[in-house]
């Protein structure tokens with residue numbers, strides 16, 4: 421099949437790399453010919469042609485996207501001519517924190533308490549309801565901790581609201597979590613579902629730095645609960661493709677933080693760490709192929725993000741159980757340039773390998 425991808429970043433790049441062995445072809449719409457995916461297929465870029473989206477639609481048998489910030493109106497228009505997966509309901513819901521939270525409430529999925537905020541007065545009232553500390557988050561287009569303000573005391577309310585530039589926001593009660601986890605699942609056009617194991621995610625300054633897969637010491641009941649929330653969401657949105665939910669593990673069980681209608685940074689470990697990667701499973705799902713097995717290939721896996729500077733990649737290249745993935749991006753502060761996957765057969769082996777790669781992690 422010919423698969424069109426809206427966006428040409430590293431997620432599109434890795435989808436294409438996983439899809440070529442299945443005999444698929446790829447086309448991308450992007451900003452130019454200098455993006456991570458632009459040499460991996462036909463590039464339909466604004467700089468080449470004003471009607472680049474139309475050209476992509478003419479090329480593709482099915483279309484997917486890399487980002488929850490993809491324009492809903494454009495996807496609706498495209499859907500008149502060619503199937504787009506995940507569909508509009510998934511995209512519309514997940515690109516707005518308020519709509520996402522409303523869906524969690526409707527489906528009785530626990531999440532942090534929240535209030536919608538559209539003015540400084542709303543924020544004052546929301547703080548009265550939720551108490552402090554609380555986190556003010558922009559409703560749309562936030563990523564990697566951007567568009568967020570942690571409010572510790574009432575004197576910060578004015579500053580917090582000013583930082584949102586009048587954008588629609590939500591205030592979320594602060595969750596004191598033990599760990600941050602995520603669950604990735606995939607649903608096919610035929611309604612088949614598959615789940616990866618819960619993984620643990622460690623962030624620094626709002627950016628994911630390290631994923632441990634599977635998360636250690638997860639009770640099977642906790643995995644089952646996360647899968648139940650996931651299945652409810654997949655079915656409710658009639659989702660096709662990969663869906664990711666980020667969760668907080670607390671003393672009172674799991675609380676969902678947010679979700680993304682796409683392959684996710686916390687699933688990159690699955691390229692070598694699972695029988696079928698998240699990328700291949702997304703491509704299988706949207707192209708109507710049977711889903712692949714999601715069982716880990718090793719009992720202990722990790723993914724280290726390469727952020728800002730490429731760093732001492734030779735160390736990774738010399739480690740037999742490390743797998744380097746670079747995205748063909750130039751160095752820039754806080755930019756995701758690549759990742760290293762580690763596969764191991766014991767906790768000790770995993771820890772020793774992470775230690776050898778510690779120059780890639782924050783101090």
Ligand code: AMP
Nearest residue numbers: 532555564565592593594595623677678
């Ligand atoms: P998000 O963009 O919603 O994933 O938030 C970025 C990071 O901020 C998360 O990975 C958490 O570390 C932290 N965070 C977000 N929401 C909350 C919350 N309600 N309580 C405590 N920490 C939070």
